[in-house]
Every structure is written in structure tokens, then in C-alpha cells.
Amino acid sequence: MKRQQTLITGSIVALVTPLLPTSNDVDWDGLKRLVDWHIEAGTDAIVAVGTSGESSTLSMDEHKQVIKAVVDHSAGRIPIIAGTGANSTHEALELTSQAKEAGADACLLVTPYYNKPTQEGLFQHFKTIADSVDIPQILYNVPGRTACDLLPETVLRLAEVENIVGIKEATGDLDRARQLIDSCPQGFAIYSGDDMTAAELILMGGHGDISVTANVAPELMAQLCRVALEGDAEQARTLNARLDALHNAMFVESNPIPVKWALLEMGRIPAGIRLPLTVLSAEQQPVVRAELQKLGLV
Incomplete structure (x- = not known):
């Protein structure tokens, strides 16, 4: 079975999309600065326009x-992994095709949200896109957001499709992660989509973390993923203990509300965020600020 020539591993940031505060237009210069910062900080790959990038x-x-x-x-x-998922197969096809034309290295496709397809519907959705666009494709399962759970048996069917090369499993369920790691074919990547449990998933044999926390602590997340991939459980757990409260702070309100406010506090992006998302509440700002201060990020 053909797979990516070089498996993407490590700390993969689910990059925010900076927006200008008055117009809410994309801050193109700010976006470039974020890319440069992540490269300098040792981030291993970037997801452009995933959940954290305000794809919705x-x-x-x-x-x-x-x-x-x-x-x-x-x-x-x-x-660069392009977020190209949608709840319309036609729309996901269009985005995936455009990402290939743009030169993305792979695509990340979230399960179709809101319309609650069956497992067969999910299989046909992802297979149709994979058969139509010749680019490595990573499944993305996050039922807490989509009301749609891509079950392991469906993942195993999809893992046989030539250019479906991995999954971002964001349930935080390590038993499920173990099942996928043990059952999926060699060369099929299992990524965490849950920062709190990412170190353990990688130590179990996973390949990396598609991370929200990496937006604000790229060097620490790159180090954590690196030592976990090397099998250094003690060091990985020590680093994760340092980051644990920050992981939690990034979800005191719906992602990407806290992470965008954190980056604003760090002077990395302007204050723009689009409705129905709102700026982090005054009640939660001290919580996020305190964790940034503990790690010397502000």
C-alpha cells in the first residue's frame, strides 16, 4: 500500500488565522510572521485552516x-497540512483539490458535522475524496464538536485506501488510540488531537500531536513530542506536567477563543475574531494569563 514517502511526525501546530480587529480581514503579514516563528521554534509541521484557524x-x-x-x-x-474538511462532500472535494493545486503536503479532513452520517456514509465520503484527489489525506475525528464519531472499524476500512495516510484522533480516549495503533497498517499515522493526552498517545506508538497548545508554546511542545517519539517516558511526562495547566487553559472557552486571546496577550496577533466566536471573557482572562506567566511566555 502506497503511503507518504516521508511520514509527518512530531508537534504539528493547528495554526490560528490572525484577523485584523476593526475590519476582521485576514492579517496576511501577521500570518507570515506566525509561520516564521513556528519554523524558528522547531514546530514540525503546520495545519492551515483547521478548527483553530477558524475554518468555520x-x-x-x-x-x-x-x-x-x-x-x-x-x-x-x-x-503544510491543509484543513479541507466539510460536511458537504462536494465542498470538501473542492477545498482538497485547491489545496493540492496550492502545493500542500497533505490534507486534514474532519468528519462531516451536523448532518450525522452513518458509518457507511463516512466511509463513502472519505473514499470519494481520496479517489478524486491525489494528495495524502488525514482523517480527523472530533465527535465532541461534530456530533459524529468515526469508529475504529471504519478507520480500518479507510486505512486500506491508498492515499488515506493517517488520523487525528481527538477523543482523548487512550484505549481507542491503542486499538488504532495496534490495528492500523504500518505507515498509517495516528496523531493525537487532544493535547492533554498527547504525550501518552505518542509513547504508546503514536506519531505526533496536532496541537492547540503549540500555538503559544511551540518550543516546549516540539520538545515534548520529540522526547516522546524517542521513547523517553520520564522526560515526556515531566514536560507534560509543566504544560498540563496550559493545555486546560486553552479550553476554558471554545477553541480558538482562549488561544487567540493568549497570542494577543503575547503580542503575536491582533485582537480579531469572528462571530459567533467572541473575545475571551474577562472572567477567564486571568486564568489564561496566569498560565502564560508561569511558563514565561509573557
Whole structure:
């Protein structure tokens, strides 16, 4: 079975999309600065326009433009995974095709949200896209957001499709992660989508973490993933203990509300965020600020 020539591993940041505070237009210069910062900090790969990138609030044109901007500015310095999932198979096909044309290294496709397809519907959705667009594709299972759970037996069926190369499993269920790691074919990547349990998933044989926390602590997350991939459980758990409260702080309100406010506090992005998302509440700002201060990030 054909797979990616080089498996993407390590700390993969689910990059935010910076927006200007008054117009709420994309901050293109700020986006480029974030890409440069992550490369300098040792982040292993970037997901452009995933959940943290406000995929749900960008227009189709903006979605494509942000992917192209990240690919172009990275200029081959770091792998770029394009978020191209949608609850319409037609729309996901269009985004995935455009990501391939833009030069993305792979695509990340979330399970179709809201319409609650069957497992057979999920299989046919992902297989149709994989058969139609020749680019490595990573499944993304996050039932807490989508009301749709891609079950392990369906993942195993999809793992036989030539260019479906991995899954971002964001349930935080390590028993499920173990089942996938043990059952999926060699070369099929299992990524954590849950920062709190990512170190343990990697130590079990997973391949990396598609991370929210890496937006604000890229060096620490890169180090954590590296030592976990090396099998250094003691060091990985020590680093994770340092980051644990920050992981939790990134979810005191719906992602990407806390992470965008944290980056604003760090001086990395402006204050823009689009409705129905709102700026982090005054009650939660001290919680996030305290964790940034503990780690010397502000």
C-alpha cells in the first residue's frame, strides 16, 4: 500500500488565522510572521485552516487563500497540512483539490458535522475524496464538536485506501488510540488531537500531536513530542506536567477563543475574531494569563 514517502511526525501546530480587529480581514503579514516563528521554534509541521484557524468562519475564498499563503510563505521549509474538511462532500472535494493545486503536503479532513452520517456514509465520503484527489489525506475525528464519531472499524476500512495516510484522533480516549495503533497498517499515522493526552498517545506508538497548545508554546511542545517519539517516558511526562495547566487553559472557552486571546496577550496577533466566536471573557482572562506567566511566555 502506497503511503507518504516521508511520514509527518512530531508537534504539528493547528495554526490560528490572525484577523485584523476593526475590519476582521485576514492579517496576511501577521500570518507570515506566525509561520516564521513556528519554523524558528522547531514546530514540525503546520495545519492551515483547521478548527483553530477558524475554518468555520472563513469564506471559501479566504479558506483557499490562507492555505496558499501558508504554503507559499513556508517555501518548503516545513510540511503544510491543509484543513479541507466539510460536511458537504462536494465542498470538501473542492477545498482538497485547491489545496493540492496550492502545493500542500497533505490534507486534514474532519468528519462531516451536523448532518450525522452513518458509518457507511463516512466511509463513502472519505473514499470519494481520496479517489478524486491525489494528495495524502488525514482523517480527523472530533465527535465532541461534530456530533459524529468515526469508529475504529471504519478507520480500518479507510486505512486500506491508498492515499488515506493517517488520523487525528481527538477523543482523548487512550484505549481507542491503542486499538488504532495496534490495528492500523504500518505507515498509517495516528496523531493525537487532544493535547492533554498527547504525550501518552505518542509513547504508546503514536506519531505526533496536532496541537492547540503549540500555538503559544511551540518550543516546549516540539520538545515534548520529540522526547516522546524517542521513547523517553520520564522526560515526556515531566514536560507534560509543566504544560498540563496550559493545555486546560486553552479550553476554558471554545477553541480558538482562549488561544487567540493568549497570542494577543503575547503580542503575536491582533485582537480579531469572528462571530459567533467572541473575545475571551474577562472572567477567564486571568486564568489564561496566569498560565502564560508561569511558563514565561509573557
